Amino acid sequence: MTLTRALALFGTEEDVPAPRILRAGHLTAELEAGNLRYIRWNGEEVLRAVSFIVRDKDWGTYAPEISDMSVEEDEAGFRVTYSAVAREGEDSFAYDARIEGRPDGTLTFQGRGESPSGFLTNRTGFVILHPINGIAGEPVTIEHTGGDTVEGRFPVIIDPVQPMMDLRALTHTTPGGLTVRTLMEGDTYEMEDQRNWTDASYKTYVRPLALPWPYRIEPGETIDQTVTVTVSGQGAATTASGAVKIATGSEIGPMPPLGLGLRPEDADTALAQTDALRALGPAYLMLHHDPRAGHDRATLEAMLGIARAIGASPWLEAVIAEANDDAAGAEVAALGHLAADLGAPFGTVLLSPAPDLKCTLPGSVWPDAPDAAGLYDAARAAFPKARIGGGMFSYFTELNRKHPPDGKLDLVSFTTSPMVHAGDDRSVMETREAHGAIIASVRDIAGGTPWAVGPSAIGVRDNPYGEAAKANPENIRQAMNWNDPRQRGLFGAAWTLGYASDFAAGGASAVALGGCTGPFGAVAAPANFPQPGWEAGQLFPVFHVLRGLARLEGATLLDLGLPASGPVAGLAAREEGGTEIWLANRRPEPIEVALPNGAAGAILDAGSLEAARSDPAFLDAAEPLDGRVTLDAHAILRLRT
Incomplete structure (x- = not known):
């Protein structure tokens, strides 16, 4: 179709x-x-x-x-x-x-x-x-x-x-x-x-x-x-700007590894798409494990099999169900024994007590939960060779309201969603304006401890503020969607590029985005929610952004000077072979972009998406693009200079 x-x-x-x-x-x-x-x-x-x-x-x-x-x-x-x-x-x-x-x-x-x-x-x-x-x-x-x-x-x-x-x-x-x-x-x-x-x-x-x-x-x-x-007051009248000029500036730091999320309910469909996921090339997969949902050895083994099949490092994201300190410690120890029996595959282990998955609003009484310092000590004993992480599996909000204990973690983590309060296109895209403050605040919380973000997507993977995220059978834009339709569109690819560029430039040690298949996926697969126009195995536009950014791991990021409120999001990285620039039109109308001299590249937009749905290397093309180009609504541009 x-x-x-x-x-x-x-x-x-x-x-x-x-x-x-x-x-x-x-x-x-x-x-x-x-x-x-x-x-x-x-x-x-x-x-x-x-x-x-x-x-x-x-x-x-x-x-x-x-x-x-x-x-x-x-x-x-x-x-x-x-x-x-x-x-x-x-x-x-x-x-x-x-x-x-x-x-x-x-x-x-x-x-x-x-x-x-x-x-x-x-x-x-x-x-x-x-x-x-x-x-x-x-x-x-x-x-x-x-x-x-x-x-x-x-x-x-x-x-x-x-x-x-x-x-x-x-x-x-x-x-x-x-x-x-x-x-x-x-x-x-x-x-x-x-x-x-x-x-x-x-x-x-x-x-x-x-x-x-x-x-x-x-x-x-x-x-x-x-x-x-x-x-x-009089104020000053605003004036319309011309073409967005693209030029690289000072060095920022290295491009962090890019990961994907994976939940047991998506394991079967992800296994069927290992060829495409291998081509995407994520550095790691975050394997979600929650015993309250019936997750066990079999679900962990299934997800580990996918990580091995696509060459991604497995990270364990484990919910601890027990609220009592001793019982929680025993649960962590048992999880460590299970991991050891599976060959100790996890180089990074993140833990969260189950009560922390729900919001505690200001003025409310915090629910009973195991002591965080004791929980992380138990994790270090149970996973002696792993990097121990934690913070919040839910949103930065909860991390900001309940800081992890000092000196107990190797990695502070959290996720975000751009549509907790509003689901319209403009509100979702505008969330980039807050990323700088999120980054400054999480640095303040983490101190000198490395921090990571994700897996994050437009859709809400959990609802800390109610019973569940919205199932969205009507396939509409609305706040708190679990399966948001824009994940499958160029809008989702443009949002993802802006998100990744902000947190990578902000110093995240790792950035995880979306998932393999399912509501946050990069590859289409059979699902129990609407996916009009898509067939199993086809590549969503976000696939091409994720694949391109994953391959830049370790490259030196360069400042593009693009404001968060502006029409273009972008990321530039310098490698031995030259400089690679990724741009996204954040607007629903075309914009004009002035490119560096000698640039070559490819554009993914509504007119070219049909070919890109089956070609993982679609944006590897490098046609000369000197001068100015017009980017259609939410188009993605990959440049080499």
């Missing part, structure tokens, strides 16, 4: 309506699904989003049914009204929204609603997102609910809990010199540092987490909240 353009780019035919741009003089905002994004004054972003949201008991955000939408625009500004309903079985929460923007720089958003039946929720009300570029570390004036005012700063190192609490209003200055006051009425607000989850924002939200959750909105109880944003 020939792929449609939508499937080639995103792995799904889901239609995404373009947002409507609301204008009131220099004030603009994008109206999307009833909420506001990218609020700008004279082209400069002042807030990333203001949204009235309803969340379920697992922190999933409802897609409300919107009706009676009215949008008016004239010289006095814009006015939007609508009604919406969020439903959970027979229960519902219905609300009316009103949005007004005026040319004087005033924006108001009111949400008012009730539940006729009663409604269980973890959060219902406003969420405000503040951008991080040019804002991190800068001053902010904080007005508390009691009326007192204090001066503070947006965090630089990622705050593990809430950097600001008991909020009524925040006033900050944009990089262009605008003053932005955000007034929040109707409840008590607080802020969390969303860079914890790689979101490119600080989030101010309704209802303190110290209060009980989930909570019930009782029949007849009214939720009535208003956010008022006031922008003042």
Whole structure:
């Protein structure tokens, strides 16, 4: 089957309506699904989003049914009204929204609603997102609910809990010199540092987490909240840039080894694709082992067989089920005996107590778990020749909230997903803006200990905040997807290139991305979820990125000077034979790129993907590409100079 353009780019035919741009003089905002994004004054972003949201008991955000939408625009500004309903079985929460923007720089958003039946929720009300570029570390004036005012700063190192609490209003200055006051009425607000989850924002939200959750909105109880944003100052108009110029700069460090994840449920399909996986050439496979899921000697042997077949070093990623110190120590010892009986194949062993796979929110009581220092001592005794790693198998958030004990690990590890809070394309791509802060923060946590990241992918492999990740049988874009369609599209390849380049340049000792097959895979295989347009054995676009980067291990990375918020992600590495450059268009529209003199290479885009689906060496071609080239949406370019 020939792929449609939508499937080639995103792995799904889901239609995404373009947002409507609301204008009131220099004030603009994008109206999307009833909420506001990218609020700008004279082209400069002042807030990333203001949204009235309803969340379920697992922190999933409802897609409300919107009706009676009215949008008016004239010289006095814009006015939007609508009604919406969020439903959970027979229960519902219905609300009316009103949005007004005026040319004087005033924006108001009111949400008012009730539940006729009663409604269980973890959060219902406003969420405000503040951008991080040019804002991190800068001053902010904080007005508390009691009326007192204090001066503070947006965090630089990622705050593990809430950097600001008991909020009524925040006033900050944009990089262009605008003053932005955000007034929040109707409840008590607080802020969390969303860079914890790689979101490119600080989030101010309704209802303190110290209060009980989930909570019930009782029949007849009214939720009535208003956010008022006031922008003042002239600012500076933004200008469009021309072609993105590519030039190599100073040396950064060596390219780290690249790995893949592997879980027992994907072992059979991965075994059937060993030829393709051998061609991909990962340095290591992270073998997931969790006795609570029935994993045993047989599942370990099956995964070890795949690692040997493709020439990858096996790493053990083991969940420790026992919570008692002595029982956990005995479980680690037994696992060590099993590994020894299998020939002691693991040069790296990472451990995590099972309770640490679930989130403990600020203000909550930490669950019982074995003492971390004792657990790592037990691991060192059970695996005397292995490098012992740990930290968190879940997200950086949890690592930031529960640091490993000093001096007990050889390797600190964590994973990320770009869609814990939002699943749309722009939010996922924007997470690159937070990678620098993640890197600085994990260095601070690890001290001088080497650190590694992954296996990470767009999709959520686990849900620390609820029962499970979303199964996504409709094959759509949504937060907390387990099987996200973009893994199979050029979008996923572009995101992966940006992710790998950021963490490699940031000093990660190893980077693991996705998996062999399955929902995070590089190669198509039979599955119990939709994969329209793909047949077993075909190579997803991300395969070509992973293969190319894996082969650069040990090469000297060079700075390309590409900003994380810019349209192009890239990685450059110098080897004996010359310099290799990988570029990705992060945008859904074409961009022009000015190349170094004497460059040659190949482009993977929607037009060439058909040939690349069956050719592992597709991007090994080296046609002359002097001058400027136009990269189509989410295209990948491999250059040699």
